[in-house]
Amino acid sequence: MARELTRFIYVTYIASTPEKVFEAITHPEIARRYWGHENVSDWTPGSRWQHVRANDARTVELVGEVRESTPPTHLVITWAAASQADNPDSYSRVTFEITPYEDMVKLTVTHDELEAGSSMAAGISQGWPIVLSSLKSLLETGKPLDVFAKPKAA
Secondary structure (H helix, E strand, O other), rough: OOEEEEEEEEEEEEEEOHHHHHHHHHHHHHHHHHHHHEEOOOOOOOOOOOEEEEOOOOOOOEEEEEEEEEEEEEEEEEEEHHHHHHHHHOOOEEEEEEEEEEEEEEEEEEEEEEOOHHHHHHHHHHHHHHHHHHHHHHHHHOOOOOOOOOOOOO
């Protein structure tokens, strides 16, 4: 029986340049500021990438492979929890499309090949909006959002 797959698409407009948006995604020292994680790779197709928690433990939380990279407009990576890296079925795909739009950038993030109903699908549907809002905030104001903020109990 084939797995049921789903996808998540997020589009935002950022007052920035394609170069700065691509750098923010691919440079660990910038990603750390708005994501609390570093994306580590040389970003050439076929290379591995790691999503490393930017804390003292430096835990590798996600892993994958760079499938396509055309700076500063296009990046495709595979994505899996580090604990499931040995399971080919655990990998999903993330595509970053960075398009100039007047004096700003249109950023489209498509996370697909996700197992429908999985904890990964649930997690990214909550995670991408705050991470990408934090990216937008950092590039536009110099100040990121707290991506680890939790709603206060009533």
